[in-house]
Amino acid sequence: MDVKYRLRFNEGNVHESVxxxxxxxxxxxxxxxxxxxxxxxxxxxxxxGGDSDNIVRAIEHLKGLGISIKTLDKYIDxxxxxxxxxxxxxxxxxxxxxxxxxxTWEIELAMETCVACGACLTACPTHALEIQL
Amino acid sequence: MKTVAGINEKIKAGKAVVVTAEEMVDIVRxxxxxxxxxxxDVVTTGTFSAMCSSGAFLNFGHSDPPIRMTNILINxxxxxxxxxxxxxxxxxxxxxDKPDGGYGGGHVIEDLVAxxxxxxxxxxxxxxxxxxxxxxxxxxxxDINEAYLYNxxxxxxxxxxxxxxxxxxLHTYMGKLLPRMRNATFSSAGQLSPLLNDPHLATIGVGxxxxxxxxxxxxxxxxxxxxxxxAERNGVPVSGARTLALIGDLKGMSRDFLxxxxxxxxxxxxxxxxxxxIPVLDAGVAARAGISDxxxxxxxxxxxxxxxxxxxxxxxxxxxxRSGSVEYxxxxxxxxxxxxxKKARDVANTLKGWxxxxxxxxxxxxxxxxAENRLGTLEVR
Numbered sequence: 001m002d003v004k005y006r007l008r009f010n011e012g013n014v015h016e017s018v019x020x021x022x023x024x025x026x027x028x029x030x031x032x033x034x035x036x037x038x039x040x041x042x043x044x045x046x047x048x049g050g051d052s053d054n055i056v057r058a059i060e061h062l063k064g065l066g067i068s069i070k071t072l073d074k075y076i077d078x079x080x081x082x083x084x085x086x087x088x089x090x091x092x093x094x095x096x097x098x099x100x101x102x103x104t105w106e107i108e109l110a111m112e113t114c115v116a117c118g119a120c121l122t123a124c125p126t127h128a129l130e131i132q133l
Numbered sequence: 134m135k136t137v138a139g140i141n142e143k144i145k146a147g148k149a150v151v152v153t154a155e156e157m158v159d160i161v162r163x164x165x166x167x168x169x170x171x172x173x174d175v176v177t178t179g180t181f182s183a184m185c186s187s188g189a190f191l192n193f194g195h196s197d198p199p200i201r202m203t204n205i206l207i208n209x210x211x212x213x214x215x216x217x218x219x220x221x222x223x224x225x226x227x228x229x230d231k232p233d234g235g236y237g238g239g240h241v242i243e244d245l246v247a248x249x250x251x252x253x254x255x256x257x258x259x260x261x262x263x264x265x266x267x268x269x270x271x272x273x274x275x276d277i278n279e280a281y282l283y284n285x286x287x288x289x290x291x292x293x294x295x296x297x298x299x300x301x302x303l304h305t306y307m308g309k310l311l312p313r314m315r316n317a318t319f320s321s322a323g324q325l326s327p328l329l330n331d332p333h334l335a336t337i338g339v340g341x342x343x344x345x346x347x348x349x350x351x352x353x354x355x356x357x358x359x360x361x362x363x364a365e366r367n368g369v370p371v372s373g374a375r376t377l378a379l380i381g382d383l384k385g386m387s388r389d390f391l392x393x394x395x396x397x398x399x400x401x402x403x404x405x406x407x408x409x410x411i412p413v414l415d416a417g418v419a420a421r422a423g424i425s426d427x428x429x430x431x432x433x434x435x436x437x438x439x440x441x442x443x444x445x446x447x448x449x450x451x452x453x454x455r456s457g458s459v460e461y462x463x464x465x466x467x468x469x470x471x472x473x474x475k476k477a478r479d480v481a482n483t484l485k486g487w488x489x490x491x492x493x494x495x496x497x498x499x500x501x502x503x504a505e506n507r508l509g510t511l512e513v514r
């Protein structure tokens with residue numbers, strides 16, 4: 001599974017065509033998972049595939065453009081104090097990242113497949129899920 | 134044939150054999166119902182799910198000078214002001230007056246059992262005998278005279294599986310339903326569920342002592358919308374049928390088994406943990422309590438249809454529903470549970486522990502629940 005990154009844009013760099021740069025200058029394959037970018041800036045979540053040296057160089061280049069980049073390893077916080085293991089999140093997740101443990105019937109969230117879409121947030125009746133972006 | 138009194142003697146002597154309804158499945162399968170009835174004395178059941186028709190009666194005690202409260206807000210959630218001076222009822226589905234929403238009567242009940250202090254604001258007309266016209270204070274569960282859960286409809290015997298045949302996402306009390314039948318939700322503990330293990334209420338009636346919200350409660354009456362008319366498969370209804378009205382002391386309950394819920398764009402509710410012990414009096418009781426998820430079915434309906442009576446699209450067993458997906462009309466529908474099987478297990482195991490520790494005795498019903506009852510409808514005249 002490709003590593004995912006959060007890119008934060010500001011007014012000065014919001015016009016940069018990140019996907020084009022990654023493909024043409026660094027031979028990196030971007031997959032934009034989520035983007036909320038307006039004329040004064042915003043946030044994009046993308047994964048990058050390809051040669052790891054190229055990805056490192058690509059990240060340095062993007063940072064040079066003033067785009068702040070953070071590696072994402074956890075997108076959804078699940079509060080065990082609030083979760084009641086009902087399962088309301090399971091069938092609404094497009095990447096099937098929530099699963100029942102077949103022994104304990106507890107909900108397990110696979111971060112490696114989560115794409116931070118947020119579909120689960122409004123499905124949870126105990127507000128146990130929070131998106132970390 | 135065994136008797137409840139005889140089983141209680143065994144419980145007191147520490148000799149009763151108590152199993153959960155999940156464990157009973159294998160026992161009946163391997164030994165048969167006759168042998169299972171000889172071996173097992175009590176089967177404990179459990180469920181933990183949204184039960185919107187729940188709430189609590191509270192008595193605050195009198196302030197000095199006293200007030201006859203007619204408008205009552207607890208943590209900005211309206212409670213009923215039509216009882217005597219300082220009595221009230223707070224319903225689980227009552228939403229906060231605050232514009233942000235997301236909080237309601239179910240959350241107030243959860244906060245109270247968690248030991249939290251809640252805000253009380255109340256107003257009254259001011260009378261010769263109750264001169265005070267308003268009060269603004271705080272209280273905890275320990276501060277007030279009485280607090281008892283009284284739930285007019287809990288433990289629905291079975292429930293529809295909900296899907297959505299429309300082109301837009303629906304937000305319902307059955308959760309988030311994705312367009313074009315991309316998912317379906319169900320809400321039952323299936324083989325652990327109290328009323329699916331004694332489907333004709335041979336052992337459950339008014340006065341049955343139960344596990345309620347982490348404490349001890351009782352069956353008060355039949356629940357509202359109690360119906361005996363549902364179609365059955367393997368001896369259990371395939372849709373909503375019998376229900377129970379339950380009562381118990383909130384002061385003995387726990388947040389582990391009472392949780393406020395907020396269904397996005399629907400409203401609030403209360404998740405209630407209920408467990409009913411079934412005395413295994415004979416082979417018939419044993420056979421019924423040994424039913425498995427593969428033998429209990431539920432009807433799927435389309436929640437995008439707005440009429441009252443929605444046609445049944447398909448019927449699935451809880452084993453199929455729990456597998457994560459079902460097939461319908463040539464395509465796969467992903468399935469989600471809205472009721473917690475893990476918590477249902479916790480309920481059944483906790484009740485089992487109480488009985489084994491001689492802390493909980495079984496009671497005989499003082500009156501049976503209706504053997505026949507049909508659902509009426511509200512006609513617009």
